[in-house]
Amino acid sequence: MSKLPSLKNLSYLLALHQHQNFNRAAQACNVSQSTLSSGIQNLEEQLGCQLIERDHKSFLFTGMGEEVVEQARQILTSTEELLYFAQSQGKIMEGPLRLGCIPTIAPFLLGDLTKKLKADHPKLQLSIREDTTVNLLNLLRNGELDVLVLALPVDLQGNQSYVLGRDPFKLVMHSSLAEKLAEPVQYNQLPDNSIFLLEKEHCLTGHAVSACELADSSKINPFTATSLHSLVQMADAGLGATFIPQMAIDRGILNGTDLVALQPSGQQASREIGLIYRPTTNRRTTFRKLAECIAELLPEPLLK
Amino acid sequence: MSKLPSLKNLSYLLALHQHQNFNRAAQACNVSQSTLSSGIQNLEEQLGCQLIERDHKSFLFTGMGEEVVEQARQILTSTEELLYFAQSQGKIMEGPLRLGCIPTIAPFLLGDLTKKLKADHPKLQLSIREDTTVNLLNLLRNGELDVLVLALPVDLQGNQSYVLGRDPFKLVMHSSLAEKLAEPVQYNQLPDNSIFLLEKEHCLTGHAVSACELADSSKINPFTATSLHSLVQMADAGLGATFIPQMAIDRGILNGTDLVALQPSGQQASREIGLIYRPTTNRRTTFRKLAECIAELLPEPLLK
DNA sequence: TATGTTCAATTAGTATTTCCGATTATGTTA
DNA sequence: TAACATAATCGGAAATACTAATTGAACATA
Numbered sequence: 001m002s003k004l005p006s007l008k009n010l011s012y013l014l015a016l017h018q019h020q021n022f023n024r025a026a027q028a029c030n031v032s033q034s035t036l037s038s039g040i041q042n043l044e045e046q047l048g049c050q051l052i053e054r055d056h057k058s059f060l061f062t063g064m065g066e067e068v069v070e071q072a073r074q075i076l077t078s079t080e081e082l083l084y085f086a087q088s089q090g091k092i093m094e095g096p097l098r099l100g101c102i103p104t105i106a107p108f109l110l111g112d113l114t115k116k117l118k119a120d121h122p123k124l125q126l127s128i129r130e131d132t133t134v135n136l137l138n139l140l141r142n143g144e145l146d147v148l149v150l151a152l153p154v155d156l157q158g159n160q161s162y163v164l165g166r167d168p169f170k171l172v173m174h175s176s177l178a179e180k181l182a183e184p185v186q187y188n189q190l191p192d193n194s195i196f197l198l199e200k201e202h203c204l205t206g207h208a209v210s211a212c213e214l215a216d217s218s219k220i221n222p223f224t225a226t227s228l229h230s231l232v233q234m235a236d237a238g239l240g241a242t243f244i245p246q247m248a249i250d251r252g253i254l255n256g257t258d259l260v261a262l263q264p265s266g267q268q269a270s271r272e273i274g275l276i277y278r279p280t281t282n283r284r285t286t287f288r289k290l291a292e293c294i295a296e297l298l299p300e301p302l303l304k
Numbered sequence: 305m306s307k308l309p310s311l312k313n314l315s316y317l318l319a320l321h322q323h324q325n326f327n328r329a330a331q332a333c334n335v336s337q338s339t340l341s342s343g344i345q346n347l348e349e350q351l352g353c354q355l356i357e358r359d360h361k362s363f364l365f366t367g368m369g370e371e372v373v374e375q376a377r378q379i380l381t382s383t384e385e386l387l388y389f390a391q392s393q394g395k396i397m398e399g400p401l402r403l404g405c406i407p408t409i410a411p412f413l414l415g416d417l418t419k420k421l422k423a424d425h426p427k428l429q430l431s432i433r434e435d436t437t438v439n440l441l442n443l444l445r446n447g448e449l450d451v452l453v454l455a456l457p458v459d460l461q462g463n464q465s466y467v468l469g470r471d472p473f474k475l476v477m478h479s480s481l482a483e484k485l486a487e488p489v490q491y492n493q494l495p496d497n498s499i500f501l502l503e504k505e506h507c508l509t510g511h512a513v514s515a516c517e518l519a520d521s522s523k524i525n526p527f528t529a530t531s532l533h534s535l536v537q538m539a540d541a542g543l544g545a546t547f548i549p550q551m552a553i554d555r556g557i558l559n560g561t562d563l564v565a566l567q568p569s570g571q572q573a574s575r576e577i578g579l580i581y582r583p584t585t586n587r588r589t590t591f592r593k594l595a596e597c598i599a600e601l602l603p604e605p606l607l608k
Numbered sequence: 609t610a611t612g613t614t615c616a617a618t619t620a621g622t623a624t625t626t627c628c629g630a631t632t633a634t635g636t637t638a
Numbered sequence: 639t640a641a642c643a644t645a646a647t648c649g650g651a652a653a654t655a656c657t658a659a660t661t662g663a664a665c666a667t668a
Contacts, residue, residue, distance in 0.1 A: 002391070004312075004315075004383050004384065004387055005383065005386070005387060006310070006311065007308050007310065007311060008308075008626090011308075021644080022644070022645055022646095023644075023645090031626095031627070031628085032627065032628050032629075033628095033644085033645075033646095034627075034628065034630095034646080034647080034648090035626075035627050035628070037645060037647090038626090038627090038646085038647085039626090046387070047386075047387065047391060048390060048391045049390050054645080054646090058635095058644080058645090059644095059645080063394075064393070067389070067394065068389075068390055070586075071382065071385070071386045071389065071586045074382060075382045075383055075386065076308075078375065078378060078382065078584075079308050079309065079379055080308065081375070082309070082351075082375045082376065082379065083306065083308055083309060083350070083351065085371070085372075085375065086351035086352065086353050086368065087306070087351060087352045087353070089353055089368070090367075090371065160583075279464075279583045279584065280378075280382075280583070280584045282374075282375045282378070312655090326615070326616055327615075327616085335655090335656070335657090336656065336658075337615090337616075337617095337657095338616090338617080338619090338656080338657070338658080338659095339656055339657075341617060341618090342617085342618090342656090343655090345617090358616075358617090362616090362664090363615095363616080
């Protein structure tokens, strides 16, 4: 059996891939450019294949190179996790944990969550990143985040997940508009263009439309908002109705408005909240515990 | 960030875990005993925790040590896969592939499979291990096998799987016994102790009993057989009836006997065949292709 | 109780590997 | 064309990994 590539050389390759420049990559690794250069050559020799095409002056990762980068990333992340795990003496709820969360969940969950974690697991150092689903999945893949809180269903891309619970959708509108409506609200009672949604980057839109069986798109106003708070503002101004998740309502997003929350039609008018992590992780017990903490804070916990 | 442990030291740890003896482990690694000894100490220092308890003369892995072994195994397997992947230039259907299969599938599948693979992927070097489900799962976890063909349902223990297809159960008995029976056969038409099964190590027994809704255990003869072939012998001798999977019948296991195969009662009287692999693998495309090859050979392919 | 054996740790010396700084080769920009 | 940027190469220094031999402790046995 030929010799295994060294983790060091694999990390050089990752740095090179990230910086696309030998000097900057070398700097990032705290080694000289020559070291990194020969490290890469070494790696190519050991792996018996070309990882980057040298094009006099510049270079380009080969297809194989990209593949190796991908696999190397996984190996290095695992090793880092092993190191961290051992150094923290297996104390699973201590040390750094990098969590990503989407904007339609974060403001209504993370306040309570950090409070709870600070109380129950004071040595856990939670860092939080708020971003869209696709961006978060990329960061998870790159090892820049450890775990995500997303709304399901979502293409897991090979990641694993815990389903944490359900979060019902409510149809929110000004009280004056709501008077003559019966629950669950049938959408054909509403005027055209009267439902406002978030811009399409937010998965909430798609989830709400399908969960609430809102097939008739003529009801949807083409103007899109960028946050739940602005949706609430628009509804409060009497522009129309919108879907707001229960957890946002529970955390008082409608306080100080004249809005009412009605039950929309749709068999299962809700979204699921899930915790997503890399299939290759070895911090499953940590994530499981975190999942339990989060599930308790959801409107309808569902953790198996 | 502290320095990552080296793969070399991790492999020393694995060898030590396997051989439970510094000398033999060192031999297995082709290094001297002192090298291995200091490698382990090195590792303990880097990880900042005790991995083995030295008890003058002998030693014992600590709980943390066992954990680290587990994670190290995964890292090393991934790295080996990376090396193999690169060296084979990404030719996914070439080189060694170590497959495990249970005894109630192997004889009726692997002949055709090897024939097919030899034709379609002549450079694939398939090695086969036949063993019980639990043993195979252990070998998969240890990285000694790459992929398993098992009957489902089974506790995957965190592994991933493709469902390949269904394999119906048939109730097999001597033609003279079958004459007065209507299909699907109701078990209360059969005398007590008239159904013979495999010994309990074989998952076939449990699968058949539950799939065929054979609740009344008084029908089951307490004598158990060790292979499908002996079950067939016993049935042919007129001792009683037994469950035989369709794929065994298709491959002629009843040839030369006076046995007939009847439809047993039970909503879904069949077992599923699945391909199992480590969640941390990076040979998914290979396994997917293999899954397709195998599915084609099953009585009822079902691969999504 | 003495003697030999087994096993892991230690030590000291050697071999190997890794790394850096300087230099070179090549292309790009001013 | 000069100045600059980039990656490869080279030679020597520093770090490391490795071995053989030794030590010491535990155990078996005569």
